[in-house]
Amino acid sequence: MTFAQTAPATQTLIRIDDLCKSYSLQDANGRTVTNQVLFDINLTIQRGEFVAIMGHSGSGKSTLMNILGCLDVPTSGSYWLDGQNVATLSSNELAQIRNQSIGFVFQGFNLLKRMTALDNVATPLLYAGVSRSQSRMRALELLRQTGLERFAEHQPNQLSGGQQQRVAISRALINHPPLILADEPTGNLDTQTSAEIMQLFTQLNEEQGMTIVLVTHEDDIAAYAKRLIRLKDGHVIVDKNNTVADFVESAS
Amino acid sequence: MNLLAIISEALRALRQNRLRTGLTMLGMIIGVAAVVLMLSIGQGARTKINETIAAMGSNLFIVVPGATSSGGFSFGSGSVRTLTINDSHAIADLPSVSATSPVVTGTVQLNYAAKNWSTIITGTTPNYFTVGNWKMESGAGFTESDLRSAARVVILGSVTAKNLFGDEDPIGKTIRITNRPFQVVGVLMAKGQSLTGRDQDDTVIIPITTSERQITGSQFPGSIRYMLVQGKSASDMDIAEIEITQLLRQRHRIAKGKENDFTVRNLTAIADVATDAAKVMSIVLGSIASVSLLVGGIGIMNIMLVSVTERTREIGIRMAIGANQRAILTQFLLEAIMICIMGGVIGLLLGIGGAWLVSRFADMLIVITLGMVGLAFLFASAVGIFFGFYPAKKAASLKPVDALRYE
Structure with missing residues (x-):
């Protein structure tokens, strides 16, 4: 195992081998019921990819997303992120991975309330041990890039949905993580704003080579990605390059 | 972070x-x-x-005449003057006792110029000041020779001095105690209330001889109201109490099985x-x-x-x-x-x-x-x-x- 952990230093960012996830629940009679959500998932994502994970509700896409984001751990199988087997790490090490290697963008934005946009963007840096003044400087720089400089001192409830999501994206980017995980990032946005946010993702992917994994159930959003993975009942049923043809086909 | x-x-x-x-x-x-x-x-x-407690003096006993009864009636503590100056002298010679100070008391009227004041008078011996831990505000206590000659000298408590003299310096002045002239030789430093709440500073102190002969004299010559006894050491207080009791029983010829006609109180124990x-x-x-x-x-x-x-x-x-x-x-x-x-x-x-x-x-x-x-x-x-x-x-x-x- 120690041998394996030092292994890949390639273009591969994510490698998942035989990953399973099941939940144990107590039913009404107090018996333990095991509910398996993911079955033997094998997946490899290279640096610089833009992947959309699709599936209906209950397909296991959110569970996969949580495991990819190191918010949850697999029941069996291995998950290599950036050359590290994440399945064996402690909760503190996972926190550091979430801080350094992953940028999260959520459907509900998940900004911290009663905190300015600037402080929201700067918080991951504080957890990384960077000083307050330096954190704020870098946060301001990112807000400038996403065009929100003048909203730096606004609190989330004073911002529109699109603006909040931009703040969240800025926050995701601040530690220069190799991976951006976006969970239904446009779910709470109107079509026009959705398109803007997706263009921002595309731009980050194409211009900065950012690896982006996107979970969505909307075909037109998935169409922005270059690769499509479709889950059904915990199995990968489609994994191919995304073309307009696919999009048209699934839409029909 | x-x-x-x-x-x-x-x-x-x-x-x-x-x-x-x-x-x-x-x-x-x-x-x-x-x-x-x-x-x-x-x-x-x-x-x-x-x-x-510190003001009270250390290792202190107070010995008071005991209750006496006649035909089934108790007259209460101090009702019979069984304790005498000679008892006090005898106790002072005990090995566990360092000093004793006999006390007679009475209520007197004081006059100075136009002012008059009623207070408790204490007639005692010169070592009363050391045994009772009294310090002088000004002047001094009376001496052994004052005691022997029954001199008309008086030491004032701070409250008494203030009431009689106000801001005037009392030392050397003459006051009248029940119309007899006494020279003020000292003023006591204030002590405050006793453990029982009595104001200890409203008092006058004169030699016991003077008091007996001229102020508080009673039908029992030589009898005293109480005496202060100072033990030699804090650890020997129990022994001292036994010695005092035995000596007084012997001197008062109290038969075995009869009750004491005096009471010995350990003030330090009360303080504890x-x-x-x-x-x-x-x-x-x-x-x-x-x-x-x-x-x-x-x-x-x-x-x-x-x-x-x-x-x-x-x-x-x-x-x-x-x-x-x-x-x-x-x-x-x-x-x-x-x-x-x-x-x-x-x-x-x-x-x-x-x-x-x-x-x-x-x-x-x-x-x-x-x-x-x-x-x-x-x-x-x-x-x-x-x-x-x-x-x-x-x-x-x-x-x-x-x-x-x-x-």
Whole structure:
């Protein structure tokens, strides 16, 4: 195992081998019921990819997303992120991975309330041990890039949905993580704003080579990605390059 | 995350819920204020008693004539003048006794110029001043030769001196005691109340010989009202008491099995009882106050638990962007500690203020020591850590995925 952990230093960012996830629940009679959500998932994502994970509700896409984001751990199988087997790490090490290697963008934005946009963007840096003044400087720089400089001192409830999501994206980017995980990032946005946010993702992917994994159930959003993975009942049923043809086909 | 950043996060969280923070703090404020106030009252009482005891003189016995009865009626303590000056001299020769001082008393009318004053007169021997631990404000006590010659010299208590002379210097002046002229040779330093609450400074002291012959003379010559006996050492007080009792029984020819016609009281033992009572009082007061601190602590725990539940999603977000368990634990623990410390400081000030009010309006001695302040502060912080830890631990051990999903 120690041998394996030092292994890949390639273009591969994510490698998942035989990953399973099941939940144990107590039913009404107090018996333990095991509910398996993911079955033997094998997946490899290279640096610089833009992947959309699709599936209906209950397909296991959110569970996969949580495991990819190191918010949850697999029941069996291995998950290599950036050359590290994440399945064996402690909760503190996972926190550091979430801080350094992953940028999260959520459907509900998940900004911290009663905190300015600037402080929201700067918080991951504080957890990384960077000083307050330096954190704020870098946060301001990112807000400038996403065009929100003048909203730096606004609190989330004073911002529109699109603006909040931009703040969240800025926050995701601040530690220069190799991976951006976006969970239904446009779910709470109107079509026009959705398109803007997706263009921002595309731009980050194409211009900065950012690896982006996107979970969505909307075909037109998935169409922005270059690769499509479709889950059904915990199995990968489609994994191919995304073309307009696919999009048209699934839409029909 | 550095501590400074966590502190400002914790402060932000406390500011967001001012009313709740304030109410939670109130528990702490009341608790700490109560502890400080109670401790200072208890300490004040002990200090007061210690002062009184120190003023009383050390290793002291008081021997009073005992009760006598006739035909089944008891006449009460001192009703028969069985104790004499010679008893006093005999006791002074005991190996465990260092000095004795016989005392006769009476109530007299004093005159100086146009003023007059009624007070208790004490007729005694010169060593009364050392045995009774009296110090001189000015002048001196009377001497052995004054005693032998039954000189008309008088030492005034501070209250008496003030009433008779006001601001005038009494030394060398002549006052009249029941119309006989006496020269004032000394003024006693104030001692305050005795353990029984009598004002010890309203008195005049003259040689016992003078008193017997000219002022308080009774139908029993040589009999005294009581005597002070000073033991040689604190450890031999029990032996001294036995020796005094045996000697007096022998001198008074009391048959075996008959009751004493005198009483020996160990004043140090009485003082010890008073000290113990004061100690118990401060412990009781302190414990009662501590209960309020405990209740305040439980209030903090309660609110912190609510707060953790309410902010589950916030905790999830913080974990998703890289907060580890320790950062979450520290943030919530700091919130609890800050409530306690701020409440502690306010409570401390209120407690000191309350103590000042009590000392001012209830005329009680209040003592606030630095140790007490430190103790209250330490206690407040300990309460914060103790009651804040569980909620903070609960927050830190949330699973990120569950916390994020929490609505």
